[in-house]
Amino acid sequence: xxxxxxxxxxxxxxxxxxxxxxxxxxxxxxxxxxxxxxxxxxxxxxxxxxxxxxxxxxxxxxxxxxxxxxxxxxxxxxxxxxxxxxxxxxxxxxxxxxxxxxxxxxxxxxxxxxxxxxxxxxxxxxxxxxxxxxxxxxxxxxx
Numbered sequence: 001x002x003x004x005x006x007x008x009x010x011x012x013x014x015x016x017x018x019x020x021x022x023x024x025x026x027x028x029x030x031x032x033x034x035x036x037x038x039x040x041x042x043x044x045x046x047x048x049x050x051x052x053x054x055x056x057x058x059x060x061x062x063x064x065x066x067x068x069x070x071x072x073x074x075x076x077x078x079x080x081x082x083x084x085x086x087x088x089x090x091x092x093x094x095x096x097x098x099x100x101x102x103x104x105x106x107x108x109x110x111x112x113x114x115x116x117x118x119x120x121x122x123x124x125x126x127x128x129x130x131x132x133x134x135x136x137x138x139x140x141x142x143x
Contacts (some may be wrong), residue, residue, distance in 0.1 A: 010125055014117040015076055018083050022068035040100060042093045063101025071117070077125070080118035087111035 028034045037060075040052040046053045067086060072077030087107045094104035 006122060008124070011117070011120045014080075014113060014120065015071060018080060018114050018117055019068045019072035021065040022071070022083055022086075026061040026066075026068065029057045029064070033077075040094065040103065042092075042097050077121040078119050080114045080121060084111045084118065085091030086116035087114060 025034070028035050032038075037057045041053050041056065046056050049056065064086070067079055067082045070076075071083060073079065088111045091104040091107040091111070093099045094107070
């Protein structure tokens with residue numbers, strides 16, 4: 001059983017998107033070229049952690065870069081679940097502030113895309129295992 005070509009194309013598109021976008025957004029936490037990221041941060045978080053908002057956003061940036069790299073690695077499924085939970089956490093933080101609710105909805109929708117990537121990865125991996133087993137059984141029959 002081969003993994004359908006259409007699903008494989010979809011898987012690659014999601015893998016690249018959910019790998020590259022967190023890396024770019026994470027790197028931008030250090031430069032603020034795309035946006036001023038601190039404005040999305042719940043004001044209580046830096047106070048509770050006794051750190052500057054920019055320091056917290058730098059830590060967020062590192063986590064996002066690592067998550068993107070995990071998605072692009074052979075650990076795509078786990079990376080996708082990390083990105084999914086990360087996006088839900090961001091959305092919940094925005095909802096708790098009652099601010100940037102449009103961004104919160106967008107992040108919830110993106111988290112569903114990351115979940116889809118994780119599930120497609122599971123199906124793809126099962127398909128590869130099934131293909132390997134079928135191939136080995138065919139080799140035994142021929143020999």
